[in-house]
Amino acid sequence: MTIDLGRGLVLRNPVMTASGTFGYGEEYTDFVDLSQLGGIIVKGTTLHPREGNPYPRMAETPSGMLNCVGLQNKGVQYFIDTIYPRIKDFDTNVLLNLSGSTLEDYVKGAEMVDTLDKIPAIELNVSCPNVKQGGMAFGVTTTGISQVVSEVRKVYHKHLMVKLSPNVTNIAEIALAAEAAGADSVSLINTLMGMAIDAEKRKPKLSVITGGLSGACVKPVALRMVWQVANAVKIPVVGLGGISSATDAVEFMLAGASAIEIGTANFIDPAVSAKVVWGINEYCERHGFQKVTELIGALET
Amino acid sequence: MTKKIADFTLIGKQDFGRSVLLQLRTERSLPEISPGQFVQVRVDCSPSTYLRRPISIHDVDIRQNEITLLVQQVGEGTRHLAAAEIGDTINMVLPLGNGFTLPDKGEKVALVGGGIGIAPLYYFAKVLNTKDIRPYLILGGKTKNDLLRLADYQQLGETYVTTEDGSLGEKGFVTMQSVWQQQNFDKIYVCGPKPMMKAVAKLAAEKDVWCEVSLENLMACGLGACLCCVEDTVDGNVCVCKEGPVFNTRRLKW
Numbered sequence: 001m002t003i004d005l006g007r008g009l010v011l012r013n014p015v016m017t018a019s020g021t022f023g024y025g026e027e028y029t030d031f032v033d034l035s036q037l038g039g040i041i042v043k044g045t046t047l048h049p050r051e052g053n054p055y056p057r058m059a060e061t062p063s064g065m066l067n068c069v070g071l072q073n074k075g076v077q078y079f080i081d082t083i084y085p086r087i088k089d090f091d092t093n094v095l096l097n098l099s100g101s102t103l104e105d106y107v108k109g110a111e112m113v114d115t116l117d118k119i120p121a122i123e124l125n126v127s128c129p130n131v132k133q134g135g136m137a138f139g140v141t142t143t144g145i146s147q148v149v150s151e152v153r154k155v156y157h158k159h160l161m162v163k164l165s166p167n168v169t170n171i172a173e174i175a176l177a178a179e180a181a182g183a184d185s186v187s188l189i190n191t192l193m194g195m196a197i198d199a200e201k202r203k204p205k206l207s208v209i210t211g212g213l214s215g216a217c218v219k220p221v222a223l224r225m226v227w228q229v230a231n232a233v234k235i236p237v238v239g240l241g242g243i244s245s246a247t248d249a250v251e252f253m254l255a256g257a258s259a260i261e262i263g264t265a266n267f268i269d270p271a272v273s274a275k276v277v278w279g280i281n282e283y284c285e286r287h288g289f290q291k292v293t294e295l296i297g298a299l300e301t
Numbered sequence: 302m303t304k305k306i307a308d309f310t311l312i313g314k315q316d317f318g319r320s321v322l323l324q325l326r327t328e329r330s331l332p333e334i335s336p337g338q339f340v341q342v343r344v345d346c347s348p349s350t351y352l353r354r355p356i357s358i359h360d361v362d363i364r365q366n367e368i369t370l371l372v373q374q375v376g377e378g379t380r381h382l383a384a385a386e387i388g389d390t391i392n393m394v395l396p397l398g399n400g401f402t403l404p405d406k407g408e409k410v411a412l413v414g415g416g417i418g419i420a421p422l423y424y425f426a427k428v429l430n431t432k433d434i435r436p437y438l439i440l441g442g443k444t445k446n447d448l449l450r451l452a453d454y455q456q457l458g459e460t461y462v463t464t465e466d467g468s469l470g471e472k473g474f475v476t477m478q479s480v481w482q483q484q485n486f487d488k489i490y491v492c493g494p495k496p497m498m499k500a501v502a503k504l505a506a507e508k509d510v511w512c513e514v515s516l517e518n519l520m521a522c523g524l525g526a527c528l529c530c531v532e533d534t535v536d537g538n539v540c541v542c543k544e545g546p547v548f549n550t551r552r553l554k555w
Contacts, residue, residue, distance in 0.1 A: 020526075028526070051537055054533075055538075056519055057529045058529035060349075062349060069527070
């Protein structure tokens with residue numbers, strides 16, 4: 001089941017949990033043996049603490065949900081001092097999702113995370129739709145992504161995964177720009193920009209009006225984008241967006257993903273990630289695949 | 302406290318019109334459950350009820366592995382739950398959040414409930430009775446139809462009632478109950494609609510009495526992971542699901 005994503009990031013299986021849906025792993029240890037997972041990607045962290053957006057931050061939508069949390073977190077230094085010591089010895093890969101508002105924030109944050117022995121990779125979040133400045137702004141143009149990835153690459157020496165926004169015209173171009181700027185892998189998709197309205201009250205359901213859509217409803221879009229990106233880049237692609245079963249995970253791998261992340265489904269079944277690992281194994285046995293890597297891009301068209 | 306995901310079987314059901322009492326039993330042993338904690342109930346994962354529904358725990362029978370929920374039908378998810386039939390399987394994650402802080406022996410306590418907010422106070426009053434505390438129960442509703450299981454509540458403590466239409470007890474809001482003039486409480490616990498909880502919190506603050514409230518912000522995960530259900534506190538935005546749902550009012554920016 002082993003997946004080598006390059007530059008020292010080796011997963012014992014292709015299943016990781018998506019940032020912002022699994023806390024710091026600690027919230028789920030009653031339900032999942034973390035050593036069964038390929039990795040966990042902890043909550044989006046910024047150089048400076050952020051309070052996030054006001055409540056309400058969530059709206060249920062058909063087969064999905066919108067959120068506008070707005071990267072609430074206590075900052076990189078707090079992570080290093082307080083959270084890292086608690087989670088560094090988890091028997092799985094712990095990746096930090098790093099976000100920022102300015103280029104300097106990304107670079108400084110990456111420098112600090114580079115010193116953490118037990119964090120083998122950063123997932124660079126250039127695609128959060130819920131912060132006013134920066135964030136997604138870097139992720140929606142080829143020049144923006146080139147700039148942030150190349151600057152972070154200079155200071156970060158371990159695996160650099162870049163999380164892409166689906167809120168773009170041509171995601172393959174963005175992925176190619178990330179690859180050219182030194183990304184070791186790309187993960188996609190982050191949430192799709194959306195909106196929900198309470199007709200009776202004639203008011204938006206989210207405090208900041210728009211938010212990021214996730215859950216089963218985004219899967220077809222995510223799958224299509226993973227397929228397009230996997231056909232464009234040479235670096236590994238990590239697929240996410242609405243995965244809630246082993247079958248979903250297999251579909252992303254067939255479309256070209258080397259690994260996958262489970263997000264919103266963790267809210268519905270806190271034990272789903274371990275079930276997906278088991279189910280991918282079962283699929284491989286049933287279809288006579290010796291290695292899980294044989295699934296990558298095995299779509300027959 | 303270990304959390305579990307467990308399948309429960311609906312073994313009893315009592316219909317109260319807009320609300321329904323669901324008695325649920327699991328094969329597995331229940332973890333320890335404190336009054337004020339809640340469960341995340343999986344509805345059916347249909348497009349319109351995709352996420353779990355957070356519901357307060359109305360009663361627990363730890364020896365029988367039973368949990369009782371008092372569910373008010375407010376939307377499609379709770380309507381679906383209310384339609385469950387005896388023998389149906391209902392999946393729950395439990396127990397979640399932190400319960401009420403237990404009072405000290407000999408303290409005089411008021412449990413104040415509004416509407417369906419009376420639900421968690423039943424189990425709380427029962428636990429208090431086992432600790433030789435007989436609470437004052439101050440329960441309010443829009444009409445007498447909102448005061449569910451009133452006779453059962455009356456067994457557990459001195460019960461005072463208000464209704465907005467005057468159909469039962471004193472007319473008005475719970476804060477207008479004359480018992481507030483007659484008694485001085487050491488601790489006040491509140492669960493109900495936010496404006497009602499704010500009004501009771503204000504009353505408690507005026508009397509300089511310790512007060513806890515149970516919040517029910519919209520949530521997704523129930524585990525402190527998604528950060529959707531935050532409440533503004535003196536410590537910044539904190540998750541109601543993980544750091545609450547019970548908060549001391551001094552911590553809230555109300």
